[in-house]
Amino acid sequence: MTLLFAVLGRVARSTVRVETDLMEPDMWLFVTHEINQTLRREGLELPPPGRKPPGWHHWRRLRDDHLSTDEGIATLQRLHLPRAVALAREVGLLDPNGPSSLTHPSHLRAIYGDGTIVRPMYRPPKKAEVSADDGTKVTKFVHPVTGELVDDPGRRYDADVALHHGHAGPALGHGYVAWHTRAPGPYGRVMLHMGHIDHPGGEAGAAVDLLRDIYREAGAGVQVVIYDGAFRGVHIDQVMRRYGWLTISKQPTYSNDELATASIVRGPDGRRVPSIPLGIATHTVGGTECHHTLAAINGAVAQIDLDDTGDPVIVATPARTSVKRARSGGGTYRFNLGYRIHCPLGDFDTWLNPHAKTEGDPRPEALRAFPEGDADTLRLRGLRSDAESVHSHYKRTLIVDRAMSLGWRRGLIDYYLFALYNNALAEEAWRAAQRRENNVRVLRRTPG
Numbered sequence: 001m002t003l004l005f006a007v008l009g010r011v012a013r014s015t016v017r018v019e020t021d022l023m024e025p026d027m028w029l030f031v032t033h034e035i036n037q038t039l040r041r042e043g044l045e046l047p048p049p050g051r052k053p054p055g056w057h058h059w060r061r062l063r064d065d066h067l068s069t070d071e072g073i074a075t076l077q078r079l080h081l082p083r084a085v086a087l088a089r090e091v092g093l094l095d096p097n098g099p100s101s102l103t104h105p106s107h108l109r110a111i112y113g114d115g116t117i118v119r120p121m122y123r124p125p126k127k128a129e130v131s132a133d134d135g136t137k138v139t140k141f142v143h144p145v146t147g148e149l150v151d152d153p154g155r156r157y158d159a160d161v162a163l164h165h166g167h168a169g170p171a172l173g174h175g176y177v178a179w180h181t182r183a184p185g186p187y188g189r190v191m192l193h194m195g196h197i198d199h200p201g202g203e204a205g206a207a208v209d210l211l212r213d214i215y216r217e218a219g220a221g222v223q224v225v226i227y228d229g230a231f232r233g234v235h236i237d238q239v240m241r242r243y244g245w246l247t248i249s250k251q252p253t254y255s256n257d258e259l260a261t262a263s264i265v266r267g268p269d270g271r272r273v274p275s276i277p278l279g280i281a282t283h284t285v286g287g288t289e290c291h292h293t294l295a296a297i298n299g300a301v302a303q304i305d306l307d308d309t310g311d312p313v314i315v316a317t318p319a320r321t322s323v324k325r326a327r328s329g330g331g332t333y334r335f336n337l338g339y340r341i342h343c344p345l346g347d348f349d350t351w352l353n354p355h356a357k358t359e360g361d362p363r364p365e366a367l368r369a370f371p372e373g374d375a376d377t378l379r380l381r382g383l384r385s386d387a388e389s390v391h392s393h394y395k396r397t398l399i400v401d402r403a404m405s406l407g408w409r410r411g412l413i414d415y416y417l418f419a420l421y422n423n424a425l426a427e428e429a430w431r432a433a434q435r436r437e438n439n440v441r442v443l444r445r446t447p448g
Contacts, residue, residue, distance in 0.1 A: 001035070001049055001053075001054055002054050002058050002059050002062050003417070003420065004031075004035075005018060005019075005022070005053070005054045005055075005058070005059050006059045006063070006417050007417045007418075007420050007421045007424075009056075009059070009417075010397045010404075010414060010417045010418055010421065011397055011418075011421055013397055013398070013399055013404075015056045015059065016056070019053070019055050019056055022053035022054075023053060028053050031049070031053070032048065032049045035048070035049050036048055036049075063405075063410065063413060067409075067413050068407065068409040068410050068413060069409070070409075072409075073409060073412060073413070076413065076416055077193065077194075077195075077213070077416075080193075080416060080419065080420070081192060081193050081213055081214070081217050082217055083423075084190055084191065084192045084193070084419075084423060085192065085214075085217045085218050085221075087190055087423055087426065087427055088181050088190045088192070088218075088221075089221070090427075090430065091183045091188070091190070091426065091427075091430045092108060092183055093108050093109070093181045093182075093183055093190065093221075094108075094109060094111075094181060094218050094221030094222060095108070095109070095221055096219065096220040096221045098221070100223065101223075101323075102223060102246060102323040102324075102325055103320075103321075103322045103323045104376055105223040105224040105246065105376065105380065106223070107182075107379070107380055107383060108183070109221060109222060109223040109224070110181065110222070110223065110224045110225075110226055110380055110383055111179050111180065111181045111192065111214065111218075111222055111224075111225055111226070112179070112180055112181070112182075112225070112226035112227070112383045112384045112386065112387050113177060113178060113179040113180065113207055113210075113225075113226075113227055113384075113387055114177070114178065114227070114228060114384065114387035114388055114390075114391065115166075115175055115176065115177045115197060115203040115206075115207065115230065116175070116176055116178075116391040116394075116395075117164050117166070117171040117172075117173040117174070117175050118173050118174045118176065118395070118398070118402075118403045118411055119171070119172065119173040119401060119402045119403065120157075120158040120161045120172070120173055120174070120402065120403055120406075121158060121402050121403050121404065121405070121406060122155070122156055122157045122158060123157075124157050124158065124161055124172065125141050125142065125144070125153040125155070125157055126141065126142035126144075127139055127140065127141055127142065128140050128141075128142060128149060130149065141153040141154075156406070158174075158403070158406050158407065159407075160174060160406075160407050160408040161173055161174060162174075162175070162199065162200050163200060164197070164200045164201075164203075165200060165201070167229075173403070174196070174197075174403060174408045174411045174412075175196065175197030175200075175202075175203060175206075176194060176195065176196060176197065176411070176412060176415055177194065177195050177196075177197060177203060177206045177207045177210060178191060178192075178193070178194040178195075178387070178390060178391075178415070178419075179191075179192045179193045179194075179207070179210055179211070179214060180192055180386065180387060180390060182383060182386055183426075183430075185429075185433075186429060187425045187426050187428075187429035188426060188429070189386060189390070189422060189426060190422075190423055190426050191390070191418075191419035191422050191423055192214055192218075193210050193213055193214055194210075194412065194415050194416060194419060195207075195209070195210045195412070196408050196409075196411075196412050203230050204227075204230040204231055204232065204235045205235075207227065207230070207231075207235075208235050208238050208239060208242075211225065211239060211242075211243055211245075212242070212243075215242070215243040215245075220244075222243075222245055223245060223246065224245060224246045224247070224248060224370070224380065225239055225245050225246070225247045225248070226247075226248045226249070226380060226381055226383050226384045227247065227248075227249045227384065228249060228250055228384060229249060229250035229251070229252055229253075230249075231247060231249035232252065232365055233356070233361075233362055233363070233364035233365025233366070234356075234364070234365075235247075236249065236364045236365065236368075237354075237355055237356050237364035240333060240335055240354070240355065240364070241332045241333055241334070241355065242332065242333075243333070244325055244327065244333035246323070246335070246369045246370065247368075247369075247370075248370045248376075248377055248380055248381050248384075250372075251298055251299050251368075251371070251372050252365070274297075274362075274366070275295045275296070275297050275302075275304070275312065276295060276296040276297075276362055276363060276366035276367070277293075277294075277295050278294040278295055278296055278301065278352060278363075278367065279294060280292065280293055280294070281294055281341055281348075281350040283341075283343070283345075283346075283348045285343075285345040285346050286345075288345060290343055290345050292341055292343065293305065294318075294341075294350075294352075295312075296363065296366035296367040297314065297366075298371065298372060299365075299366065299367070299368035299371030299372055300317060300368070300371040300372070300373070300374070301317070301318050301320075301339050301352065301367065302314045302316070302317055302318075303315050303316040303317070303318060303341065316341075316342055318339040318340055318341050318342070318350075319339065319340050320337060320338065320339055320369070320374070321338040321339060321340050321349060322338040323335060323336075323337055323338070323369055324336045324338070324351075334353075334355065335353070335354055335355070335369070336351045336352070336353060337351065337352050337353075337354055337367070337369055338350070338351050338352075339351075339352060352367065354367045354368070354369060390422075393418075393422075394415065394418045397418060
């Protein structure tokens with residue numbers, strides 16, 4: 001009940017307003033009726049709500065004394081994720097026996113995510129590091145009037161904020177990552193799992209770590225993971241090996257330094273991109289042996305030959321035929337990608353391994369199962385735009401686009417409150433659709 005109060009406070013952006021509304025007798029009677037209905041439907045043996053609604057002081061004590069600790073956040077995550085996965089499967093998502101295959105995954109078995117930065121409630125004070133007598137570094141605060149270095153800033157501030165760098169430039173605040181899945185139609189999004197980015201540049205690592213919990217709950221119900229360009233080759237390889245899922249992510253834009261140390265060709269769009277050799281595919285027809293040089297360019301497989309001047313050129317782009325996945329005795333996964341090679345002597349199939357062979361191997365980034373322009377990529381990657389929509393909707397529940405509480409733990413709790421609200425809408429939309437279908441069936445069976 002206290003969480004319900006907090007969820008309404010996030011949406012209404014005022015806990016005073018929620019507290020006042022719940023004190024209305026008719027409103028509280030309606031809320032208690034809905035809660036009792038839910039207890040019966042879910043089979044929960046819990047006492048019914050009391051005669052008086054909760055207030056701000058109840059929520060503040062629960063949040064500050066219990067939830068905003070490492071143990072409290074772990075408990076919230078442990079309780080939320082299984083229920084979210086169960087809801088997703090209830091509405092037809094993440095079904096291990098669902099349609100599609102690894103070669104052509106379904107949007108019903110895809111999860112997508114993104115990171116966001118929430119600005120702090122208060123402007124942080126200016127700080128400076130000075131050397132103490134023992135040689136250690138000590139943080140001092142700059143007095144806003146005198147400019148002197150002092151031990152205490154003299155006002156409230158959020159000590160957890162950090163300077164994060166993204167495609168929109170530097171941003172000071174708390175970083176969070178969230179994973180979702182979505183059914184077709186309005187209110188089809190189910191928010192699965194959320195976490196904190198504990199240091200600048202750690203978004204992709206935090207996102208991969210969150211997938212471990214989703215894998216434990218959803219397992220084979222997921223086929224493909226969709227993320228933005230923050231996922232580089234090392235992250236893609238980790239997702240494939242650890243969880244057995246394929247990845248769709250934006251191809252990176254390479255710096256001049258990266259291009260200077262690689263074999264360069266021009267892609268179909270004219271951009272200079274590195275070429276990663278994949279070896280030579282050989283086949284024999286009628287006693288004649290034929291060789292085809294393959295390379296990975298901008299995520300896709302290309303057949304390379306030399307022009308009259310000796311420069312490498314792309315002569316063909318083999319089509320992906322199928323994807324195979326095997327699991328080792330140690331529990332890790334291994335993929336193989338099939339491609340059809342066109343040859344005047346006769347077309348043939350070859351298999352390529354997208355995993356890194358050594359540390360720092362660029363193959364996972366250069367060889368994608370779903371490169372840019374692939375039909376499955378074009379069909380599925382639009383889901384990731386909904387992750388940005390989640391952040392937009394969440395920040396509308398904040399005041400002037402700033403965090404409404406101090407500390408990253410309280411901020412993550414706020415994010416989970418929004419997730420509870422979002423998933424409640426998804427569940428109710430699905431139940432409403434079921435009721436409409438049942439009503440239509442009854443009308444069809446009714447004579448006249």
